Amino acid sequence: AQSVAQPEDQVNVAEGNPLTVKCTYSVSGNPYLFWYVQYPNRGLQFLLKYITGDNLVKGSYGFEAEFNKSQTSFHLKKPSALVSDSALYFCAVRVYGNNRLAFGKGNQVVVIP
Amino acid sequence: DSGVTQTPKHLITATGQRVTLRCSPRSGDLSVYWYQQSLDQGLQFLIQYYNGEERAKGNILERFSAQQFPDLHSELNLSSLELGDSALYFCASSAVWSSGGSGELFFGEGSRLTVL
16 A cells, blocks of 8 residues: 655754655555645645656745655755744655545654744 | 635534534545544545545544535535544545646645534
């Protein structure tokens, strides 16, 4: 079954430093991978996706993600974190056979001023 | 704004009661998904509908049911409510792949249910 794992509960980073949020996946077949962000008391907002093509995917708000097939990873990155990036980040994978997404547990990102 | 509308935003009710959550998908989206978010369980998939038909079922309790109507809006019915049902319930919609959709789900702002 398709699944993703987000190994860290919380990521703390100083403002202006690079931000990385880790995600590994387990799929049979080609993975369709997604990142979402959730701000307090809000719904999930789509950031970016990997379907096929370039391993480096660029998304919203300056985020990008690197697909690595050999390491089965899809880490989210941002070169310079902002305090406003503090939020809950979810990695997700499309479940084969229908369009639903299976989500990881989420990572709380705290950007320290 | 994702284009997905959920009502009500907040709901407080007592154990044993029944509530209905409503979702209007993005214009043109045929698929609707319901997810439950709680602190201890994370984001759990409940059920999916496609053009009025149930397409996939996840960790949905027998006390819960859903349907999608001809105008494509969906309702999630929660009955015999328990304290543990307190959670944020999200609806999401997506376009079909054959009509240009590329897999991402668009989420509403959620309905926060508190069972006292």
